[in-house]
Each structure stands twice: as structure tokens, then as C-alpha cells.
Amino acid sequence: MKKRVLAAICSFCILLTGCSLPFGNNADQNAASNASIAGGSTEASNEASSEASTEASSEASSDASAEASSDAAASASSDSDNKFGGTLTEASDEEMYTLSRLYKIVTYENYTYDDDKNITSRYSFESLMLIDDCKESNPDLYKTLYDLASDNGKTYKKYIEDFTDYAERNAQYKPEEALYYTVKVCPQRTADQYLSYYEFVEDNYSSDVLSSGLVTFKYGHTYDIYTGEVVKLSDVVTCTPKEFAAKVYEELTDAYPNNSDWNNAESDIQEYVTDSSKEYNWYFGVDGIHIVFNPGCFFSCNAYYEIVIEYNDEIVNKDYVYNPEEGYAYVDDELEFINDKSFSGTGLLSITYTQSKYHPYLGTAMTVTNGSKSATFDNIEFDINRAKIYHMVTAESKEYLYVFTDDDTDKQTLYVFDVSGKDIKAVGSQTFNDFWLDEGSGDYAGEPCFMGPDSMISVDKTNVFGTISYYFPATVSADGMPTKLTARCRILECSDKITAKEDIKASEVDKDGNVINESITVFEDSVVQPVYVDPEHYVDCLLEDGTVVRFEFTFEEDKVFVDGEDVNEIFDGLVYEDEE
Numbered sequence: 001m002k003k004r005v006l007a008a009i010c011s012f013c014i015l016l017t018g019c020s021l022p023f024g025n026n027a028d029q030n031a032a033s034n035a036s037i038a039g040g041s042t043e044a045s046n047e048a049s050s051e052a053s054t055e056a057s058s059e060a061s062s063d064a065s066a067e068a069s070s071d072a073a074a075s076a077s078s079d080s081d082n083k084f085g086g087t088l089t090e091a092s093d094e095e096m097y098t099l100s101r102l103y104k105i106v107t108y109e110n111y112t113y114d115d116d117k118n119i120t121s122r123y124s125f126e127s128l129m130l131i132d133d134c135k136e137s138n139p140d141l142y143k144t145l146y147d148l149a150s151d152n153g154k155t156y157k158k159y160i161e162d163f164t165d166y167a168e169r170n171a172q173y174k175p176e177e178a179l180y181y182t183v184k185v186c187p188q189r190t191a192d193q194y195l196s197y198y199e200f201v202e203d204n205y206s207s208d209v210l211s212s213g214l215v216t217f218k219y220g221h222t223y224d225i226y227t228g229e230v231v232k233l234s235d236v237v238t239c240t241p242k243e244f245a246a247k248v249y250e251e252l253t254d255a256y257p258n259n260s261d262w263n264n265a266e267s268d269i270q271e272y273v274t275d276s277s278k279e280y281n282w283y284f285g286v287d288g289i290h291i292v293f294n295p296g297c298f299f300s301c302n303a304y305y306e307i308v309i310e311y312n313d314e315i316v317n318k319d320y321v322y323n324p325e326e327g328y329a330y331v332d333d334e335l336e337f338i339n340d341k342s343f344s345g346t347g348l349l350s351i352t353y354t355q356s357k358y359h360p361y362l363g364t365a366m367t368v369t370n371g372s373k374s375a376t377f378d379n380i381e382f383d384i385n386r387a388k389i390y391h392m393v394t395a396e397s398k399e400y401l402y403v404f405t406d407d408d409t410d411k412q413t414l415y416v417f418d419v420s421g422k423d424i425k426a427v428g429s430q431t432f433n434d435f436w437l438d439e440g441s442g443d444y445a446g447e448p449c450f451m452g453p454d455s456m457i458s459v460d461k462t463n464v465f466g467t468i469s470y471y472f473p474a475t476v477s478a479d480g481m482p483t484k485l486t487a488r489c490r491i492l493e494c495s496d497k498i499t500a501k502e503d504i505k506a507s508e509v510d511k512d513g514n515v516i517n518e519s520i521t522v523f524e525d526s527v528v529q530p531v532y533v534d535p536e537h538y539v540d541c542l543l544e545d546g547t548v549v550r551f552e553f554t555f556e557e558d559k560v561f562v563d564g565e566d567v568n569e570i571f572d573g574l575v576y577e578d579e580e
Helices: 027-031 042-050 093-099 141-155 156-173 241-255 265-274 439-444
Strands: 103-115 119-130 179-189 193-204 215-224 280-283 288-293 305-310 326-331 337-339 352-356 362-370 373-384 388-394 401-405 414-420 424-433 445-449 455-463 468-477 480-483 491-493 498-501 504-508 515-522 526-535 538-544 549-556 559-562
Touching: 103 156, 119 141, 119 156, 141 215, 156 179, 179 326, 193 241, 193 280, 215 280, 215 288, 241 265, 241 288, 280 468, 373 401, 373 414, 373 468, 424 455, 468 526, 491 549, 515 549
Parallel strands: 119 179, 337 352
Antiparallel strands: 103 119, 103 445, 179 193, 193 215, 280 288, 288 305, 326 388, 352 362, 362 373, 388 401, 401 414, 414 424, 455 468, 468 480, 468 491, 491 526, 498 526, 504 515, 504 549, 526 538, 538 549, 549 559
């Protein structure tokens, strides 16, 4: 059984006074936040920040993985048959550039439970990064996200130790109150030159909020994908800081009329013009520029206030208007699973689950509801705390909910709902035998992050040449289900050292997979390193002299053949998961 433990490299941007620190982006301040944690101090936080603590806690109970099922070749010809139906789509140059920006979410999670399997504490952090294969094509953005993750990772050990200690005390004296500190990455603008997302924080643990119950925060991040630099609000709007402050106050009072929090808000907002230490907390949404005021900014409550300045407003620089004609994706923090026993309808798009009789955090059915319309997947099992929900909107204005779930194994299931019409439809589901990217990166292994209908990435496994974990780009097909963009998939993990037991016939291919020599011989004792695979047809391997060769497969019952012989008879070093 493999343990998958991911480092806590969340952006520690909690700035619990709530004020994003006049025109600019608060990402730099977030990364260097010195928030006081549960009785800790600024000094303690700074001390923790100076420690290199990227080791993961082995007690992360939610990251346990089960052994994969295994007959070495039994699933070889079938494990790819049920993946991504439809016709393969050739990616255009523009699409391939989009695919050079493929993202992952790196998560550290630690749960504790009582004897009845109810959660007593949850410490969960997410961080957005580019996958390792995008480092060369997007070096600046890769470095920006990597550095942010690395800096935040230095503080995690101190925080997890404090949290664990406090959770133990809390379970003794307040067993009915679960302890939470969670940070969720919510991508918003993903389909053009700008990457914008916010971190959604739920917290009833930190010292500044302990007496307030569960408090929520948002922290925006916006970057230029070409330069990796933070986008400044002063470039996005064309008015003066004073005029902008007046606009913000107008939007706040319009959005939240008759609110006593605004008694002194106008003068407080004007401080963003005069006080150089203050900076608006903002991000690009699908609909416009979102300005967020977190608890503690100039009011006292348990949630943030948020306004939207639409892209067609005269103060918005037209160079920053968002018009994702080819479709887009986003994550909505308000769309979370609700127990169907306590759901009475909201009139809005909602998702509910039927609770398992064995564990309160497991669901056996999920239902999406909008008004009187609904659709359900039942007779399933998933962990509601680990589900990820994406809104996927296509160029044809079709909208789908992509719901990813897992159940403490390395398998992940995608459930697709069509929510674009008057009726809601349960379109279909797909199960993947793996979902981890960049495991060789240690602390920076993560799950795929879907950033748009033409910028998706998925992971799977096959046993055609030893156990191979691979990833592939995909797009949303006409029926809403994902379809592979290419049959040739990049290998993530495979057997370490494979050698030929005899001379074997193969073909030679270039770096793009085009055959340039139809017949060459791979000599006995040659070391072959798998780099690409089409699970139904071939594996491309790198030789020690730099040549890339293709071994084509044929299948007979539960066996895989290359050059007319069983792969296990002509290659040494093929390792299958059940043998590890």
C-alpha cells in the first residue's frame, strides 16, 4: 500500500485583520503574512517562516491509498477501453499553447475523527502550481507559483504542530465543536493572458477568530501568464485612486443597503488613497473585477463583503476586459455538498448527498438541484470532504458541473451534470486509476486542476508495459464528457530500469511521435526508458544514446505482445503494482 502525503504549501495569506494591503495585488503581502495563530505570536510565526519545513506529516489520515488491483496484463487491453469515449481531436497550435499551461493543486490535509467517525478537526491547505512539464514553456509563471508555494511551505510544520496540539485539547473540552482551518484554491479567470484565482479560507482556530465561530475570508491572486508578474489594480482601472474609492463605496452601499457597517466605511475606504500600507484585495472574475473586504477591515462580522465592477464599466481599462469566447472554467466556493436530510431547497443551483450509514463523511448518492429540476447519481461512494466541483462553460454556452470524487484510494471518479438548460441532466461518469501528478517532485505532487474546456488534464494507469501512470490533455466533447486530445500520453511513473533480453524489432520516432524509421533493432541488454504511451497501440522508449523507439502492441486474451512475443518474456525489469 502506498502512502500519498502531500506537503502543506498553501499560501499562508490569512492576514487576519482582514485588510488586503492603493492599487495593486495583495499576493506579495499574503505570502509574507505574519498572522497570529491560536495563542501564537508574530515572533513565533516569523521564526516558523525561517525554518525549512517541507516534510509531510505521516499522520495525514485522509491521504491513505489502497493497493491497486493487479493482474499484470489482465487489464492491459481493457483498462483504456472505457476511458474518454468519442473521436480523438487534433489540437491546434493555439490549443497546444493553452496545453502548455496545465495546472495542479497541491494539498496537505490532516483530519481527526471521534469514535463515531465524525470529524473533530480538519487542517487542509491547497496551492495552485503549474505541472513540472510546463516549466520550460512558461518559466516565469512557473517560478512565481513555485516560489510562492515554497515560501509558504517553510511555515507549515509549525502550524500543523500547533493545530494538532490545540485540536487534542479542543476534543477534550469541546467535543461537539469541530476545529477547522482550511484553504481552498478557486480558479476564476483562466482562459486568456491573465491567471486569477482566490483562496477561500474557513477558520475557527486562529487566535483572532476563536471567539467568533467559523469565519470566512477570500484572498485574491492575479498574474500575467507571460511574465509571471503580479497584475496591479492601478493598470486595470483608468480613474484616480480617489475616484476609485468613491466608486467602491457606491458599489458597497448599493450591494448591501441599510447596513450599519457602512457608518464609517466611506472614510475607511478613503484611507486606501492616503495610507500606503493598504492595498485592495481583489481578483478577476468571469463577470468583472471583484473587490473583497474581509472581516476586521472596518467592520466586525464572520464573513467578507464583496462587490463586482463589471468589465463594461467605463473605469475599466479595455485591455483587461475578459471575453472567453472559447469557453472557460471556474470554481464557486458557495457550491458545496449539503446533506439531503437537511436540504429544503434554495431556488438556486445546489448539490446534495445521501449520507452513508457507515461514515458521516461518505456519500452514497449525489443530486444537483435547480428550482424544481434535479438529476442524481446513486449507488456510489465518495468522500464529501475531498470532492472538487468545477463549472465548465463551452464556446457554445453549454454549462456542465464536473464533480471529482475519491474514496481513500488512488482512483478518482468524475461525475458530469448538464446544467445549461431548463432541465438538469446526469450526463455520465468516468473512473481513473490514478490522479497524482509529479510524484517525483516530492512535496509538490498534486492533483490535476481543470482550467477550461480546452485546458484539462487527467491521469490514468495501464499495465501494458509494467504498471505505467500517464497523463493526457482533454477537451469537453459535444455530450459534455471529456475526450482525449491526443492518443500519445506523457508517462509520469513506470518501471525504473527495463532491459531487452534479446534483439527486438522496433520503429524510430522523433520527439513529436512521428515515425522516421520503420524498422530498427533494439539490441539485447539495451536499457529502455518509457516516455510516452498509447495504451491501446504502443509505448515510446528512450534509449541511452538518445534515440526514441516505438514498440507496438498486440493483444491476446490477457497477454501483451511486442514483436510477436510476450513482453514479460523479452524484457527484464517490468514491475507491476501488485509486485511492489
